Amino acid sequence: MLNRVMSMQRESHRLQIQPHNGPADSKVDRKDSTCKQDHSSQGGETQYPGPHLPEDIWCHIYSLLPMRDAARAACVSNAFQRFWRCHPNLAFSMKALGMDKRSCGEDEIARNFTSKVDHILKNRLCMAIKTLEIVFRYYNDQVCNLDSWLQTVVTPGIEELTIQLSRKSGRYYNFPWSVLANESGSSIRYINLSCCVFSSTAGLCLKSLSRLELCDVDITGDQLGSLLHNSFALQRVRLRLCNNISCLKIPLHLRQLGCLEVFDCSLQLIEIEAQNISNFQFRGHTQVQLPLGVALQLKKLVMSFPGAVSYVCADFPSSLQYVEAPTICSSHEMIDTPVLPSKFFHLKYLSVDLSALAFSPTYDYCSLISFFDASPSLETLVVNVLQVKMLHESIVGDNTSHLREMPGHRHDSLKTVKIIGFSSAKSLVELTCHIIENTTSLKCLTLDTTRGHPWDSCSSNYTGKCLLLHGDFMVEARKGLLAIRTYVEPKVPSGVKLNVVEPCRRCHSLEPVS
Template identity: 50%
Template sequence: MGLPALQRIISMQRERRRRQTRVRGGLISSVPKRKSPALQQDGNSEGGKRMKYLPSLPEDIWWHIHSLMPMQDAARAACVSRTFMHSWRRHTSLTFSKKTLGIDEDVCEKDGKARDLTYKVDRIWIEHPGIGVKEVRIEFYDNKTRVCFLDRWLQIAVTPGIEELIVIPSVGHKRYNFPWSLLSEGSGNSIRCLFLSRCVFCPTVGLGLRSLTQITLCCVHITGNELACLLDNSFALQQLGLSHCSKIIRLKIPSLLQRLITLEVSACKRLQTIEIEAQCLSKFWFSGERLVQLSFGEALQLKTLDMHCHGAVCEARANLPSTLPNLETLSVFSYFETVNTPMVGSKFPFLKHLTVKLAAAPAYDYCSLISFFDASPSLETFFLNGFQGSMQHPSILADPSGRRQMPKHRHDKLKNVTIAGFSSAKSLVELTCHILESSESLECLTLDTTEGYDYLRCSVNRSGKCFRMRRDAILEARRGLLAIKTYIEGIVPPKVKFTVVEPCSQCHVVEL
């Protein structure tokens, strides 16, 4: 319930009271003298005191109504009603940002009034002692928030019973030194979700956050040992996310995290080693400029792996099958793949879904990806995105001689294949032909000569125009279409749903 709905209720109650004071000959000159807890004095007027009425409901119901309002409406209601002022002090969810406080960011910066945000929030905390608060979000980007204010707000907010704490501060060019001791000695035992950004977090003892199920640290200065203190005795933890935490060199996920399901590690530039001992981990997402040493230990339940880094395709094929035998979904994104995917004997016995996105060097042989097919007897879907701004591989149109014949391994469960960024690269055409000739179970084949993202098309884009493609990319898409008609169309079985996607004829017009 928002403030407009509440105002309608109050207006209806006032009208009902007016009708009740009327008699057949006119108006009753007085109202009952019995005071109701819903009777509120609203100041003086020219004719005397002006009285406002709220419906006669139990106080607990008003508190519940107030708790359902968005914070901005709840604060406004507290300014005009004593009943709501009392319930405001028990409001359980507090979000402090320019948006919730109704502050125009551009106007604040232009007029030099950004500090108003800090003082508004401080006044709110004065009226709200923090009792019963379950969710607190502090999100500032004005670079003028004083550290002493943040410290005071967190001291009020972090009390037994709080369940969600999100802190995204901005205190100039320095990171905010989060007072980690607030979470110790039982105060943080009830926290279920912790999100910290642009902070320094340096605990020296185990915090024992036993209820914690989700941790996200973004741009946080924290070492591997300090992270271990944070994770100490967090037996309920299910999700852990680390992004741009540049002080972590060695990341160890201990076996005591028996409920950990999802681990995300992104752009931790000094990271060298990841050791995973959590046995129930099922999803792991890693992104970085370079490959790090991965040790999965007892993480035998891992079923979904997403890797974004240089050389990810080669690494995934060479080393993962022996360490992750139960993998079902694998996504690899290599920013620059220089080495062909190796042909090795190890298998992915349960792999069903494979996604490969790569920016390959001119010498990379797309046919080497067949190694994944041979190693994955359960593979059902394959997605490849090899879009390049300018095609560097040898074109089959320039060298039509002798298409290579690959070993006739059968891929009996492969049903859906999509290749985005399809070009006239000879090895890519050969890979496609091999899939058609060795996959009797194939149901759908899609060859997309664009980048392969629907949101870039004019039919989806709000502007009504496709995202711009470079001239050489459009020309290569045309060559890719010619390669499809020449070498692929004729060998597609009738039962296979064959789809070819080409650049939009309205948005991508290039004169030859």
């Protein structure tokens, strides 16, 4: 039925649609409807360009249309026009409003945007809104009527609120939390704000709020703490580029909180007391301290910052021993990975990302063996060592030294190993050979000498050509392939499937290394 409505609104300008007048008994007495209409201009008859359906069903179908399509469909009939003026989901963006940023300057864009939004809100028959989304890169506090729009639209019953502005405008919006006081705040379930300044949230209780996303928001740790403390139904919190928060505290009473994501914030300390977080992701430019007051049942863990591998191995809280699928990312390691004081008994999947423009040449990849030893249940290992410029000692051309052997390490559960960005770095070749020789359960070994991105391939992207690889990278890819043939392939048992991924020969030259 929704497809029929959308089809009708596309054809309405070139086809003459014969309105269908439903019988009087097909109308529904909607006492609680926010879309009651005055039918006097049509003799009390409701006209729909389609089959016999109760008005409530038509209204519901119409409410599922995106705002721009709903506005176009309003041209089909008077009934759709009334539905449009009561549409419960408002999404204001330049695309939705049909604006072209190339046609005028930024100030004029802001004025045109404001004029269109004002016109839509002024002509509404009711203000019962479920979702409001405002996405605008050219916010101008002298022109845009954001305060007025929020005061008008944020009413009891609203469930989702998104205000996405842009740092490009140079202006941060002072979000008025007072609009969510009382009944309006009690119904809100989702808040997504970017490029805003927080005012006081004291005394604000958002008892239905289940999802909070803040990006580039000027908020202090105390302000955020106050907001979290009074949002008992929170299930997911995402913070990004909120640089005025140095300490984040997640209180114990947030029992429904299952996902916490903190990206690129200037945090130094995260205190988690909520017990049911199963998904924790942190990405930053510096190391974060993670003292835990409870034993979290983490299933998914992502930690990304310089020195993350060493931190996880040496200082990671023992209360996280139940983690099953961690992803550890580090662009720089000052020291080799130390031996873990305790083991991750439940860890089954491990992803270690050491990709960088040029990783420290002093880092010994074999130090990762201690990580594997601490994970006796590990079944799948993915290591990304992609470097644009490989600075490690190469095993190619080195006829004087032998591969190191590290006896006493057995890995009896490991089945699948994938190394992305495989190079001729001597310690990486040694690590690979160690895995082959000391893993009785190994079934599949994949050594990828490319960037590891499927969309870089001519067989998968729309251009029909591979993404051209840098000259130094191609030289190292050839060396990596030679190292595989010389040192790795002879050690691979017959029961292990070896997959070697090399640059496309159609798009790249793979001349042998001299």
